[in-house]
Amino acid sequence: MPLALYNPKQSDTHPNHKDEKVLESAKFTVYKFNSRIKPIRKDRILIIGCFSEFGCETVGVTYAIPRLIKRFPGMYIIAMGWYGRDYLYRNLVDEFWEIDANLMNLRNYTFAFHHKSINLRHIEECASKHGTVVPTEVLGKYAVGNTCKTCGAFWNEWRKTTKNCARCGSTNIVNSLFGSAEKYRKTAKRIPFPSKDKFEWAKNVVTEPAVAIFARGRKTYGRNLTPEFYVKLIQMVRKMGYHPIWMGEKQSTQPCPVPDVFDFSRCEESRDLEKTFAIVQNCKFTIQYWTASSRIAGLMGVPFLLFESPEQIYCSGFGPAQEGRRLELTSFGEKKVCLAHYLKSVKEQDKLLYYTKEAILEMEQGIYTDMITDLVKDQEAVQILKTEYYKMVN
Numbered sequence: 001m002p003l004a005l006y007n008p009k010q011s012d013t014h015p016n017h018k019d020e021k022v023l024e025s026a027k028f029t030v031y032k033f034n035s036r037i038k039p040i041r042k043d044r045i046l047i048i049g050c051f052s053e054f055g056c057e058t059v060g061v062t063y064a065i066p067r068l069i070k071r072f073p074g075m076y077i078i079a080m081g082w083y084g085r086d087y088l089y090r091n092l093v094d095e096f097w098e099i100d101a102n103l104m105n106l107r108n109y110t111f112a113f114h115h116k117s118i119n120l121r122h123i124e125e126c127a128s129k130h131g132t133v134v135p136t137e138v139l140g141k142y143a144v145g146n147t148c149k150t151c152g153a154f155w156n157e158w159r160k161t162t163k164n165c166a167r168c169g170s171t172n173i174v175n176s177l178f179g180s181a182e183k184y185r186k187t188a189k190r191i192p193f194p195s196k197d198k199f200e201w202a203k204n205v206v207t208e209p210a211v212a213i214f215a216r217g218r219k220t221y222g223r224n225l226t227p228e229f230y231v232k233l234i235q236m237v238r239k240m241g242y243h244p245i246w247m248g249e250k251q252s253t254q255p256c257p258v259p260d261v262f263d264f265s266r267c268e269e270s271r272d273l274e275k276t277f278a279i280v281q282n283c284k285f286t287i288q289y290w291t292a293s294s295r296i297a298g299l300m301g302v303p304f305l306l307f308e309s310p311e312q313i314y315c316s317g318f319g320p321a322q323e324g325r326r327l328e329l330t331s332f333g334e335k336k337v338c339l340a341h342y343l344k345s346v347k348e349q350d351k352l353l354y355y356t357k358e359a360i361l362e363m364e365q366g367i368y369t370d371m372i373t374d375l376v377k378d379q380e381a382v383q384i385l386k387t388e389y390y391k392m393v394n
């Protein structure tokens with residue numbers, strides 16, 4: 001069956017996969033999560049590729065992988081994925097194969113649920129010596145496609161809930177995750193909460209009331225803000241009575257520009273995702289701009305503030321963006337989404353700061369409706385997009 005997945009049309013800064021240096025070998029660390037004996041027969045072992053973008057990976061672990069596993073009862077399950085992500089898989093699979101930290105640059109070749117990396121493809125091919133491999137992009141099928149239980153048809157529809165099969169008209173269909181996010185959210189297999197020990201450890205790391213800042217520092221797609229902006233943000237957050245803590249994976253996060261703010265992203269311990277979750281649990285909320293790190297708070301049920309472009313959130317119309325759907329599936333607490341375009345915001349950083357403050361003040365009052373800032377190209381058009389979007393998905 002054909003697999004149509006989102007292919008971003010807008011020019012981006014993904015490295016050209018034709019220039020990718022072919023690796024001689026790739027090192028993995030194996031995490032064994034239980035005492036189950038690994039079968040000798042290869043066809044009893046399922047190896048799931050999890051080399052997607054973080055926002056999609058979280059949809060994978062909470063929805064797509066549990067569903068996939070249900071289809072193969074009794075099989076020995078191995079997830080194969082990024083460095084430092086073992087915690088996401090601990091309660092889900094028998095083993096996690098973690099790629100070497102030095103190979104995290106391969107993330108630059110990922111697009112949503114799939115990748116265009118020669119090396120990652122090679123790794124997935126090589127893994128088939130050990131079991132049946134489900135490549136990364138297959139998980140995306142659950143996200144964007146409907147399946148008919150009557151005739152077996154599979155077709156793409158993720159903007160809204162489909163009631164009838166496109167081929168036979170049957171109503172006995174399994175909807176795509178994105179198409180019925182509100183329905184599926186109740187069925188999520190939540191990431192486990194950090195242990196009591198780690199929660200207590202985190203209590204000593206933060207000063208309350210704490211706010212976590214995740215500062216995007218990616219090569220792919222750009223969309224980073226300047227260190228000067230973050231200096232001002234930290235000053236402002238402090239003036240508002242909060243104690244900022246600097247978070248994120250060091251491979252995709254800027255270093256903290258203010259020396260007396262604790263930079264957890266550069267600590268050896270930030271490698272432990274459970275500790276990251278535990279710190280966020282001890283925060284009032286997290287702040288981020290154009291990045292999927294909001295998932296950390298979302299998965300823990302902690303409120304977060306996110307600036308994102310309207311096309312990413314209100315995916316009505318013809319745009320391929322699905323961030324709004326992914327957020328719906330993986331936010332289990334309150335979320336404050338501010339609509340702003342990156343290019344306009346980066347030119348008017350004081351205004352971005354102003355809206356950040358406004359949004360925090362609203363969050364303090366329990367107001368969690370989306371905020372359309374005038375850092376979008378056309379406020380009126382965004383208002384229409386927003387209305388249409390909520391009409392469509394509710």
Ligand SMILES: [Zn+2]
Pocket residue numbers: 148149150151152153165166167168169170
């Ligand atoms: Zn059908």
